[in-house]
Amino acid sequence: MNNAGDYLTFSLGKFSFGIIATEVLELNKNLSVTHVPKSPETVRGIANLRGQLVPAIDMYKRLGLDNTTGQQETIAIILKSKGMVVALLVDSVGEIISLEDATFEPPPPNFPAMSRELVFGVHKLTSRLLLMLDHTKIIQGINGSKK
Amino acid sequence: MDNTDDILVEFIIEAREILDQLDLDFVLLEKTPDDKKLVGNIFRAIHTLKGSSGFFAFKRLEKVTHAGETLLGKIRDGSLALDKQKTSLLLVTLDAVREIVAAIEATHAEPEGDNAQLIEDLLNLANGVALAEREPSETSAATPPPPAAPVQEAATPVLEATSPALATPVAEAASSPPPAALPPIQTSMQPSTQPPTAAAAKSASPAPTAAAQELGVESAQEVAQPVKVNLDLLDKLMNLVSEMVLARNRLLPFAADFGDHHFSGAVRTIDLLTQELQERMMMTRMQPISQIWSKFPRLIRDVSNECGKQVNLVQDGEDTELDRTLLDAIRDPLVHIIRNCIDHGIETPEQRAHLGKPATGQVLLKASHENGMVVIQIADDGGGIDFDLVCQKAIEKKLLTAEHALTLTDIQLLEYIFLPGFSTKSVVTNLSGRGVGMDVVKTNIAKIGGSIEIDSPRGLGTNICLKIPLTLAVMPALFVRCENERYAIPQNSIVEMVRLDLANDSSGLEDFYGLPVFRLRNKLAPLLLLNHQLNLSQKFPGKDAVINIALLQSGGIQFGLLVDEVLNMQEVVVKPLGPLFSGSTDFAGATILGNGSVALILDVAGMANNSGLVAKIQARPLNPVQIAAEVTVEQIPMLLFELPGLEFTAIPLECVDRLESFTVEKIQKNGKREVVQYGSGLMHLLRLNEYIDGASPTPVQSQEPLSVIAHYVNGLPMGLVVGKVHDIIQVPQIMQETNSQQRGLKGCVILNGRVINVIDVQEILRMRRIQDNEIMVYPDNEQSEVAVIDWKMVQ
Numbered sequence: 035m036n037n038a039g040d041y042l043t044f045s046l047g048k049f050s051f052g053i054i055a056t057e058v059l060e061l062n063k064n065l066s067v068t069h070v071p072k073s074p075e076t077v078r079g080i081a082n083l084r085g086q087l088v089p090a091i092d093m094y095k096r097l098g099l100d101n102t103t104g105q106q107e108t109i110a111i112i113l114k115s116k117g118m119v120v121a122l123l124v125d126s127v128g129e130i131i132s133l134e135d136a137t138f139e140p141p142p143p144n145f146p147a148m149s150r151e152l153v154f155g156v157h158k159l160t161s162r163l164l165l166m167l168d169h170t171k172i173i174q175g176i177n178g179s180k181k
Numbered sequence: 182m183d184n185t186d187d188i189l190v191e192f193i194i195e196a197r198e199i200l201d202q203l204d205l206d207f208v209l210l211e212k213t214p215d216d217k218k219l220v221g222n223i224f225r226a227i228h229t230l231k232g233s234s235g236f237f238a239f240k241r242l243e244k245v246t247h248a249g250e251t252l253l254g255k256i257r258d259g260s261l262a263l264d265k266q267k268t269s270l271l272l273v274t275l276d277a278v279r280e281i282v283a284a285i286e287a288t289h290a291e292p293e294g295d296n297a298q299l300i301e302d303l304l305n306l307a308n309g310v311a312l313a314e315r316e317p318s319e320t321s322a323a324t325p326p327p328p329a330a331p332v333q334e335a336a337t338p339v340l341e342a343t344s345p346a347l348a349t350p351v352a353e354a355a356s357s358p359p360p361a362a363l364p365p366i367q368t369s370m371q372p373s374t375q376p377p378t379a380a381a382a383k384s385a386s387p388a389p390t391a392a393a394q395e396l397g398v399e400s401a402q403e404v405a406q407p408v409k410v411n412l413d414l415l416d417k418l419m420n421l422v423s424e425m426v427l428a429r430n431r432l433l434p435f436a437a438d439f440g441d442h443h444f445s446g447a448v449r450t451i452d453l454l455t456q457e458l459q460e461r462m463m464m465t466r467m468q469p470i471s472q473i474w475s476k477f478p479r480l481i482r483d484v485s486n487e488c489g490k491q492v493n494l495v496q497d498g499e500d501t502e503l504d505r506t507l508l509d510a511i512r513d514p515l516v517h518i519i520r521n522c523i524d525h526g527i528e529t530p531e532q533r534a535h536l537g538k539p540a541t542g543q544v545l546l547k548a549s550h551e552n553g554m555v556v557i558q559i560a561d562d563g564g565g566i567d568f569d570l571v572c573q574k575a576i577e578k579k580l581l582t583a584e585h586a587l588t589l590t591d592i593q594l595l596e597y598i599f600l601p602g603f604s605t606k607s608v609v610t611n612l613s614g615r616g617v618g619m620d621v622v623k624t625n626i627a628k629i630g631g632s633i634e635i636d637s638p639r640g641l642g643t644n645i646c647l648k649i650p651l652t653l654a655v656m657p658a659l660f661v662r663c664e665n666e667r668y669a670i671p672q673n674s675i676v677e678m679v680r681l682d683l684a685n686d687s688s689g690l691e692d693f694y695g696l697p698v699f700r701l702r703n704k705l706a707p708l709l710l711l712n713h714q715l716n717l718s719q720k721f722p723g724k725d726a727v728i729n730i731a732l733l734q735s736g737g738i739q740f741g742l743l744v745d746e747v748l749n750m751q752e753v754v755v756k757p758l759g760p761l762f763s764g765s766t767d768f769a770g771a772t773i774l775g776n777g778s779v780a781l782i783l784d785v786a787g788m789a790n791n792s793g794l795v796a797k798i799q800a801r802p803l804n805p806v807q808i809a810a811e812v813t814v815e816q817i818p819m820l821l822f823e824l825p826g827l828e829f830t831a832i833p834l835e836c837v838d839r840l841e842s843f844t845v846e847k848i849q850k851n852g853k854r855e856v857v858q859y860g861s862g863l864m865h866l867l868r869l870n871e872y873i874d875g876a877s878p879t880p881v882q883s884q885e886p887l888s889v890i891a892h893y894v895n896g897l898p899m900g901l902v903v904g905k906v907h908d909i910i911q912v913p914q915i916m917q918e919t920n921s922q923q924r925g926l927k928g929c930v931i932l933n934g935r936v937i938n939v940i941d942v943q944e945i946l947r948m949r950r951i952q953d954n955e956i957m958v959y960p961d962n963e964q965s966e967v968a969v970i971d972w973k974m975v976q
Contacts, residue, residue, distance in 0.1 A: 042411055068771070068779040069666060071715035079756065079779075082773050085420035085427075088760040105261055118760065 037138040043128035054163045065110040090121040115172045196282045204479040214263040239291045248303035249274040301923040401607045422462045429455045471499035491541040501548035514622040526563030564871040566637040660748040663711040674785040684725035708741040735786040816911040823904035826877030829937045839891040864898040872945045873925035
């Protein structure tokens with residue numbers, strides 16, 4: 035995977051993430067999500083995106099993070115992952131930035147296993163660290179419901 | 182998707198179409214082996230396939246099609262006659278081709294292996310028989326010396342000649358000159374077929390239109406060639422249109438509030454356009470039923486050959502359109518029913534001859550639109566359902582006690598064939614006997630909101646009637662609340678809603694081997710708690726709670742579903758949940774409500790299975806014996822009316838198209854028949870009391886207006902004259918059959934202590950027809966017959 039390119043930044047609690055901008059379809063505030071009982075924990079529910087049903091992914095759960103903000107996520111990133119449209123629920127969305135290979139580093143080894151599967155590396159920016167998410171892996175591992 | 186992929190996809194679609202058409206053509210060809218035009222069509226179709234496979238370098242496909250083409254070429258130029266063996270082998274070839282195409286579709290590459298045996302068989306058949314026939318021709322070939330060297334020249338004219346007018350040159354070839362064309366072939370097989378194909382391939386592959394033109398010679402279909410549209414695209418458009426409708430709905434109140442003339446004018450235009458857009462969009466989803474029927478001639482041929490029976494398929498109404506998702510859903514049930522018809526229904530030719538029936542059995546497939554439903558009828562003229570065997574098996578499986586069995590009518594017995602695991606075949610064959618048949622058919626049909634009816638008079642064949650909604654897009658559903666969410670339950674699985682006050686109900690909820698049950702009209706019904714089932718909460722209703730129960734039915738089991746609140750009934754658009762929720766068997770999908778929020782639709786069958794309820798019930802029937810019988814008590818609506826002499830008479834509401842009233846003056850005579858002017862035509866009147874046992878003759882000189890039930894038979898109105906019309910009543914479908922068959926009556930039902938006679942419309946119409954055809958006079962019919970209307974002419 036090429037590590038340079040345009041990335042959309044977003045935050046979950048105190049973490050900043052980057053995800054490839056070309057696969058992002060839109061950003062949606064106040065997407066109302068309907069809970070689907072017995073669905074996988076990482077899937078918050080299902081939302082109506084102009085007549086299309088899209089699963090809404092709880093990114094805190096997906097990355098194995100604890101939501102310490104005590105607040106609901108405010109915005110959804112609508113994105114294509116392996117041909118499927120999904121909504122990623124995140125706290126806030128930042129700017130789209132162009133990243134160079136020079137700032138890239140592979141993920142540190144002390145990363146929790148769950149997020150290491152998704153985070154393919156880190157961009158060291160002047161003000162913060164940007165954790166890079168592999169968009170194709172987001173729906174991997176969420177298959178079917180838990181009984 | 183790159184360019185070659187696009188072309189490949191098109192190739193696969195084309196190949197599929199060709200294969201489907203070939204299936205039909207071959208079966209037709211077997212019946213009319215002399216149809217040279219048909220042979221030509223088949224030959225060209227195979228040839229097109231071969232050309233395309235050469236283009237993609239699918240060697241295996243090319244070899245198989247080539248061998249098939251070789252044999253077909255012989256048949257086409259008349260040197261070989263088509264027989265069963267050849268048809269079968271060619272059909273096997275088709276299957277092989279189909280397999281390869283399917284593999285290509287899956288992997289985008291040709292599968293490994295070859296069909297050496299098949300190819301050898303094909304060539305042997307082409308050669309072997311041909312050689313035998315060619316023996317004499319060799320001598321005659323010597324007399325008119327053919328130009329042996331210019332094979333190419335000799336072969337190409339044949340091809341050219343076949344396309345504009347197939348019949349003549351082939352006929353010529355068949356009568357005398359074949360030897361002239363044949364000798365060069367005999368020396369080596371390859372060159373004989375290669376030149377024409379090579380020539381055609383040249384014209385076909387660089388410019389595919391050439392092949393199309395060639396086909397177009399005898400088919401005018403090209404004129405209105407439909408455009409192929411990707412299904413995904415259609416679905417997306419459909420979604421957008423639904424959204425557009427919702428957006429329009431939000432806009433409408435503004436227009437009303439705003440009061441601006443121009444604004445409301447614009448909104449009205451949008452309103453109209455949206456509506457039309459929606460209607461047109463719905464039409465794109467409709468497809469003729471022939472899409473799935475076209476596979477049946479082949480199926481019937483294969484199955485009947487396997488069973489050693491002779492079956493003829495009659496199709497009617499193949500243009501009937503229904504939603505394509507429904508088409509997919511009814512394909513398997515139809516295939517199953519047709520297999521049943523042949524395997525169980527139709528007798529062997531010997532048996533049929535013994536019974537005085539024609540050796541070839543008939544299977545009728547008929548589709549039509551009726552009251553917003555599509556009615557598909559599958560009828561055969563076989564032996565009908567073997568009720569004694571059904572009864573015996575039911576007793577064997579302990580579904581029924583021997584004493585109870587004696588009291589059951591045929592109609593009641595019929596319900597047993599829908600039970601899971603029920604089969605009358607003692608030996609499992611690859612056609613039937615596993616007992617997963619009719620119950621799956623019934624569940625599948627029920628899943629799409631349809632119903633199934635079986636009519637099977639003993640020994641006279643089976644008539645199965647499927648009623649399917651026109652579209653799946655919209656389905657009525659009941660909304661219920663559980664905790665904070667709304668859920669929709671498909672209406673077709675709801676039996677009734679029950680509100681139970683546990684404080685007043687002495688028994689309340691009971692425990693039956695770990696399964697909560699409640700009493701409903703002295704019968705036990707299992708209860709499923711929706712909040713437990715969906716892991717929403719662990720609440721259990723208290724001793725004095727008032728609870729709402731939806732009584733649901735799934736796969737022959739009734740159970741109550743405890744919900745927090747019953748909301749409204751609404752038509753919903755079903756949308757799939759998507760792969761992330763594929764593991765969820767509790768939901769059939771979701772729907773988007775008017776305000777844009779999403780509600781989940783419960784999968785009743787899935788929930789019943791999930792909860793272990795089905796297994797528990799099957800292990801320990803709650804209400805032994807009755808449970809199967811009870812489920813079957815379906816209510817059917819009937820119209821209650823009076824006849825002179827018979828106070829309570831009823832006719833199934835489905836036979837009532839309209840109610841009319843005519844003054845006596847309006848009645849005119851057509852010969853001995855009474856007619857009235859009805860719309861632009863005539864309606865014949867039939868005085869019901871003259872056809873039914875127990876009714877008195879028509880009172881003479883009555884000046885009362887006549888009450889008439891208009892019933893359409895084959896599109897023509899027939900007026901059934903009755904006394905007073907009362908009311909529509911719901912009666913149990915299970916009827917007490919009259920002990921000795923009474924004329925014109927199907928049976929009677931008891932409702933609120935009254936005996937209600939249910940008339941047999943079919944039989945009455947049959948009697949009427951007999952009268953018309955044979956001038957049969959009933960004893961109480963004093964009129965002399967003067968003019969007799971030939972029923973067939975009326976039809």
